[in-house]
Amino acid sequence: xxxxxxxxxxxxxxxxxxxxxxxxxxxxxxxxxxxxxxxxxxxxxxxxxxxxxxxxxxxxxxxxxxxxxxxxxxxxxxxxxxxxxxxxxxxxxxxxxxxx
Numbered sequence: 502x503x504x505x506x507x508x509x510x511x512x513x514x515x516x517x518x519x520x521x522x523x524x525x526x527x528x529x530x531x532x533x534x535x536x537x538x539x540x541x542x543x544x545x546x547x548x549x550x551x552x553x554x555x556x557x558x559x560x561x562x563x564x565x566x567x568x569x570x571x572x573x574x575x576x577x578x579x580x581x582x583x584x585x586x587x588x589x590x591x592x593x594x595x596x597x598x599x600x601x
Contacts, residue, residue, distance in 0.1 A: 502531040503594070507540040510548030523555045532564025533601045537594065539570035544578055556587065565589075569597040 504522050509515055519536070526534055536552070544552075556566040569591045571579065579585050591597035 502526045502529075502533065503535045503537055505537045505540065509543035509545075510541060510551060511543060511545040512547040516547050516551060519551045519555050523558055527558070527562060532559060532562050534559055534564070534566045535569055535594065535597050535601075536566060537569050538572065538575055541575055542572060544575050549578070549582060549584060553584070553587065565601070567591060567597045567600060569594050 504519065504526070506515075506519065510519065523534060534555070536555070552566075552568075559566050566588070567590075568579075568588045570593065571590060576590070579588065579590065589597075589600065591600065
């Protein structure tokens with residue numbers, strides 16, 4: 502299952518959207534989720550918390566979450582906060598899908 506994030510995921514906007522999408526995906530019987538960040542231009546601490554929460558939920562169910570195609574700004578933020586040690590990040594969607 503692929504979830505595309507667009508715009509910004511911040512305290513002011515987008516919070517809760519990923520959580521709801523993960524709930525919907527799990528309810529549909531999926532445990533592995535690919536989050537496409539290609540069009541996500543900004544992420545703050547609340548957005549990072551949403552990603553961690555989604556990942557934790559899926560891993561607790563025996564699945565996983567992969568990130569794909571983050572823009573440089575988002576990739577740098579993930580690296581600075583050491584979240585790249587939690588998430589597996591791919592440059593392209595095909596490689597991410599094959600990793601499951």
